[in-house]
Amino acid sequence: MTLTASEQPAIAVEGLGVNYGDVTALHSVSFTINRAQICGLIGVNGSGKSTLFKCLMGLVTAQQGTLSLFGRTSTAARKGKLVAYVPQAEDVDWDFPVSVADVVMMGRYAHMGLLRHPSRTDRAAVTEALERVGLSELRHRQIGELSGGQKKRAFVARGIAQDAQLLLLDEPFAGVDKGSEATIVELLRELKNEGRTVLVSTHDLAGLPRLCDRAILLHQRILAEGTPDDVLTHANLARAFGPADTLDSAVAPTRAGA
Numbered sequence: 414m415t416l417t418a419s420e421q422p423a424i425a426v427e428g429l430g431v432n433y434g435d436v437t438a439l440h441s442v443s444f445t446i447n448r449a450q451i452c453g454l455i456g457v458n459g460s461g462k463s464t465l466f467k468c469l470m471g472l473v474t475a476q477q478g479t480l481s482l483f484g485r486t487s488t489a490a491r492k493g494k495l496v497a498y499v500p501q502a503e504d505v506d507w508d509f510p511v512s513v514a515d516v517v518m519m520g521r522y523a524h525m526g527l528l529r530h531p532s533r534t535d536r537a538a539v540t541e542a543l544e545r546v547g548l549s550e551l552r553h554r555q556i557g558e559l560s561g562g563q564k565k566r567a568f569v570a571r572g573i574a575q576d577a578q579l580l581l582l583d584e585p586f587a588g589v590d591k592g593s594e595a596t597i598v599e600l601l602r603e604l605k606n607e608g609r610t611v612l613v614s615t616h617d618l619a620g621l622p623r624l625c626d627r628a629i630l631l632h633q634r635i636l637a638e639g640t641p642d643d644v645l646t647h648a649n650l651a652r653a654f655g656p657a658d659t660l661d662s663a664v665a666p667t668r669a670g671a
């Protein structure tokens with residue numbers, strides 16, 4: 414059966430394999446994420462989460478397998494403004510001399526002509542996105558002068574301004590205080606309710622059921638996927654993270670039954 418464009422899943426990955434020289438980062442990874450879902454991506458450091466995001470963005474080329482975003486290649490999805498990426502903080506040059514509003518305006522570039530002259534619509538989209546993440550008052554600050562949580566919110570605002578249908582967020586809660594975390598969680602829920610799809614990597618296992626409809630547990634290959642309750646079992650987490658007694662502080666007991 415052939416799916417129409419509007420029926421295509423937000424993400425479809427089949428048999429994805431990535432090696433960096435001798436290091437296998439991803440092996441035979443297959444999954445599908447339907448539209449209007451929030452999916453959490455979890456795994457130990459080095460399990461391949463960032464590599465997966467970079468593949469989805471077309472920044473790293475997989476040696477094996479296929480992927481599509483809304484039935485298109487990642488390049489076509491990027492050109493079509495369908496996908497926005499919030500990278501890990503370490504992957505950003507915070508000394509770059511741009512203001513918070515400039516960073517958010519970058520989300521509008523794909524909507525502009527060659528000269529990149531912002532229209533009234535572009536400026537309105539930036540103002541609205543800054544309001545939604547609570548950064549209106551800091552719009553003229555140099556991006557590097559924001560706190561960790563504020564920087565994350567600025568990048569989420571860039572994705573909102575872009576009007577992307579799919580947001581890929583690599584550890585948006587790392588180094589973020591509870592207030593900023595709550596703001597981001599609330600925002601992601603709103604985006605989902607608008608029909609957008611979110612793939613978010615996180616080390617906050619206890620917060621996963623509150624945030625996500627689905628979860629994927631990665632360790633080069635997929636160890637488990639399903640609802641957060643299906644995935645966050647002691648047996649699965651022990652396979653991914655180590656012995657069960659190291660997990661009790663990370664996962665609420667009610668979530669770690671099996």
Ligand SMILES: Nc1ncnc2c1ncn2[C@@H]1O[C@H](COP(=O)(O)OP(=O)(O)OP(=O)(O)O)[C@@H](O)[C@H]1O
Pocket residue numbers: 433436437438456457458459460461462463464465
């Ligand atoms: N550019 C690179 N060159 C060589 N090896 C790399 C490169 N990028 C990542 N790796 C290796 O690939 C594996 C997966 O790394 P990746 O950054 O995707 O993991 P991760 O799950 O995002 O980790 P973290 O939770 O620490 O961010 C690791 O073994 C890492 O050392």
